[in-house]
Amino acid sequence: MIIFDVVDRAGNLQKVEVPEEINLNLMEVLKASEYPILATCGGMALCATCQVEVAQGLENLPSPTDVELDMLDQLPKATPQSRLACQIKINENLNGAVFHLAAE
Numbered sequence: 001m002i003i004f005d006v007v008d009r010a011g012n013l014q015k016v017e018v019p020e021e022i023n024l025n026l027m028e029v030l031k032a033s034e035y036p037i038l039a040t041c042g043g044m045a046l047c048a049t050c051q052v053e054v055a056q057g058l059e060n061l062p063s064p065t066d067v068e069l070d071m072l073d074q075l076p077k078a079t080p081q082s083r084l085a086c087q088i089k090i091n092e093n094l095n096g097a098v099f100h101l102a103a104e
């Protein structure tokens with residue numbers, strides 16, 4: 001299992017466990033876990049409603065693509081720890097990571 005922590009907008013931390021062979025991205029897993037992620041663009045890095053702050057484990061994630069960086073650049077509240085969950089593939093690199101849902 002891949003296990004990471006998610007902190008919702010109210011500050012509640014929950015462990016999320018997903019099977020290693022799952023072929024999903026973080027946005028899809030968060031939605032499936034009933035977090036309030038709109039994902040209106042369907043994972044195309046166009047809406048930023050899946051924005052998360054990576055409080056731990058950022059160094060283990062692949063670097064953002066130009067498309068993701070372009071979108072993050074447009075977000076006034078984005079920080080160096082900001083990522084779009086739809087652009088993060090679920091794999092063992094996420095073990096131990098901590099993701100905070102970004103404020104709406």
Ligand code: FES
Pocket residue numbers: 027038039040041042043044045046047048049050051084085086087
């Ligand atoms: S779902 Fe739209 S940017 Fe991630």
